[in-house]
């Protein structure tokens with residue numbers, strides 16, 4: 001430990017914090033997206049929605065850094 005490490009409260013720091021994250025616009029932060037399918041179960045056609053992992057954020061629900069709206 002040394003006092004030279006006290007550089008994390010620099011008032012002039014203008015860097016984007018490492019913890020900045022953007023909520024995934026595809027899944028809305030849930031990490032899963034709806035994936036309804038038609039299925040015939042027991043002779044009855046119905047919709048099955050098991051969801052599937054969000055391909056954009058890999059179920060994280062958020063993206064690292066700032067992602068501007070498209």
Ligand SMILES: [Zn+2]
Pocket residue numbers: 024025026027028029030031032054055056057058059060061062
């Ligand atoms: Zn996502």
